[in-house]
Amino acid sequence: YVEDMPPAYGLYTSLATTPSGGLVVIWYDRSAGNLYGAEASSAGGAFGAPILIDGYLAMDPNTGDSGLGNSIFVDAGGTWHVAYVDGAEETLRYASVSGTTVSGRTVVDDGATDGTAAHSDGRHVVGDDSSIVVTDAGEVRIVYQDATTQHVMLARRGAGGGAWSVEVLDDMNHSGFWVSQRLTGTQSTVVTWWRQQMTV
Numbered sequence: 001y002v003e004d005m006p007p008a009y010g011l012y013t014s015l016a017t018t019p020s021g022g023l024v025v026i027w028y029d030r031s032a033g034n035l036y037g038a039e040a041s042s043a044g045g046a047f048g049a050p051i052l053i054d055g056y057l058a059m060d061p062n063t064g065d066s067g068l069g070n071s072i073f074v075d076a077g078g079t080w081h082v083a084y085v086d087g088a089e090e091t092l093r094y095a096s097v098s099g100t101t102v103s104g105r106t107v108v109d110d111g112a113t114d115g116t117a118a119h120s121d122g123r124h125v126v127g128d129d130s131s132i133v134v135t136d137a138g139e140v141r142i143v144y145q146d147a148t149t150q151h152v153m154l155a156r157r158g159a160g161g162g163a164w165s166v167e168v169l170d171d172m173n174h175s176g177f178w179v180s181q182r183l184t185g186t187q188s189t190v191v192t193w194w195r196q197q198m199t200v
Helices: none
Strands: 009-017 025-029 035-039 051-055 066-074 080-086 091-098 101-108 126-134 142-148 151-157 165-170 174-184 189-197
Touching: 009 066, 025 066, 025 080, 035 080, 051 066, 051 080, 051 091, 080 126, 080 142, 091 142, 101 126, 101 151, 142 165, 142 174, 142 189, 151 189, 165 189
Parallel strands: 035 066, 066 126, 091 126, 126 174, 151 174
Antiparallel strands: 009 025, 025 035, 035 051, 066 080, 080 091, 091 101, 126 142, 142 151, 151 165, 174 189
């Protein structure tokens, strides 16, 4: 028997700095299906106790194997904004962490539509290789892959919260692998690996 992914603790690590000069790291516990995070008050300081962000241990009937393809952004107030895949449902999810309190767990994209119309072939596998940023005004932006179509997707939510909007950002060839975004002012710059399939 060959595992497609090792049942290891500490997969899909993501790192961010805090406004005070500290560090936050998040990681996936594959063996238990949980997403954790920890914060250090300084770059060379010790990390605090792990915080359960989501997963089976959260005992929430609406979530499951959480933490694949995660990414994190820490805003000016020190709140963590986390994007990740629920591998049990193959959906993209979001959660925020303030201090040690986790809140706002929600489904960002359930793979049912491309933002304009329902998929004719059923729900898609979405959320891989996410990259999340938050503007100074509070808008949350997540880029990620629709692994079924191999397109780059963009999800947005306004500063006041509410519903997420989803759209196709890049549908050329086979795109969305290891997608990443950088925020400069209010502008997101997105990079991704893609491939062109030649037919004979």
